[in-house]
Amino acid sequence: MNMAPNPDHEQEKRISALLLDVFIRAGMLLAMIILCYRIFSPFLSLMLWALILAVTTYPIHQQIARRIGGKQGLAATLLVFFSIVVIVIPTTLLVSSLGDSIHGLINDLKNNTLEVPAPPAGVGEWPIVGEQLYEFWSEAHSDLPAVLQSMQPKIGELAKKALGIVAGLGGTMLLFFFSFIIAGIIMAFGTSGGKAMQRIFQRIAGVERGKEFTKLATGTIRAVAAGVIGIACIQALLIGLVLILAGIPWAGVLSLCVLVLGIAQLPALLVTLPAIGYIWFIGDYSTVGGISFTVLLIVAGTVDNVLKPLMLGRGVDAPMPVILLGALGGMASSGILGMFIGATLLALGYQIFIRWVDTNPDVEAEPIDSSAS
Incomplete structure (x- = not known):
């Protein structure tokens, strides 16, 4: 007498085989990703x-x-x-x-x-x-x-x-x-590369958000490059040029200090004020020369206050403090390269959070209480 096959047992075998196949494929994919990362990590x-x-x-x-x-x-x-x-x-x-x-x-x-x-x-x-x-x-x-x-x-x-x-x-x-x-x-090959990056964001976040995130990521990178590192480099070059013209020793070291201070969002006056003190206390400068170099160092030391509002956050759909905090946090954890990564991630996270807040269904459905006013 032949017994009929148990449908539940057959379905369990198919599910087990399917799960085993999925696990094997996922394991092979993970191994390939790890190997690719090890090969690519030096670059x-x-x-x-x-x-x-x-x-x-x-x-x-x-x-x-x-x-x-x-x-x-x-x-x-x-x-x-x-x-x-x-x-x-x-x-x-x-x-x-x-x-x-x-x-x-x-x-x-x-x-x-x-x-x-x-x-x-x-x-x-x-x-x-x-x-x-x-x-x-x-x-x-x-x-x-x-x-x-x-x-x-x-x-x-x-x-x-x-x-x-x-x-x-x-x-x-x-x-x-x-x-x-x-x-x-x-x-x-920027055109094709830009389209490829947009397709990646569209695959991750959807078609509409993918375009927004692509624009936000590129805008944030440009804002950090121009508004943080760019301003720091401009200020360091200006101060270094004035220090060289003034004949102050270790001008290259001092300009490098200004660059580091600018990236860390610290005032360049920490370097220019001691340099001004050196000019006046050393006694080797004429009155006109001392006044001229003092004015130039003060102007060069405060030029970031004029450039920062103009360059940081331009063309980016995120507040300037968000970009600045992301840049500083990224630099504290991963150096200069982390400035770009931190600012971009925090700007994207800010946009995702704001989008989630704006799409609250309870706010739209909530009736307005006129007696509260």
Whole structure:
């Protein structure tokens, strides 16, 4: 006597086979993603910087292309060449000068050949720290080796960190050089690349929101590049030029400090005010020269207050504080590259949250209580 097959048992077998097939495919897909990431991870920073540079400079690239008959490749080549000449080469020279200064300082410290000038008499009259600073400065002027001997452990650690920073800056400049070249290639195929990015956002967030998120992401990257890093670079170059013209020592180091302060959204007056004090207390400048360099340093130190409202947040459908907080939070967690990622993610998250708040069905259905007024 043949028993009829149990339908439930057959369905359970089919479901088990289907789940096993899904798990195997998902496992193979996950393994492929992990392998692809490991292969691509050494170039991740390079490609992210190239993408950021391409998105930031793409409007300029399109303006150049329109003027030369729509030749996208030639426009990208001209823009990359101009960027290398104007940005990469001067920055490389500045980094090289910074490295030479640090190496020279370390050698002078090791060989006890570093000389400290005598402190001006007015330093002792400064409030709170004047007497202590004057005594320490005088001791360093008269017997610098003894002062260095008492600070030897800290100086050794600082020297190692300084050399590491210089070496890291050299690698960063190579990264920027190749990033500009790859950015040129991306811009040459910018139309197809923009459509591909929009299709990715449409696949993730839907057709309508995909277009909005694509526009928001590109606008945020450009706002951070122009409004944070761009302003910091402009201010650092202006202050560095004034410091060089004024003949202030370590102008390259001071301009680098201004750049770091600008990216961290700290006032450049932390550098320019001591420089102004140096100009007036050293006594080597005429009255006209001292006043001129003082005015120039004050103007250059406050130029970010004029540029920031104009450049930060332009063309972005998100408040400027949201972009600024995202940039600062991203920089605190992942460095300069994190500024762009943090600002973009926070701007997208803000838009998603606002869209969710605006589409509250209870608000539309709630009747208006006229007695409340």
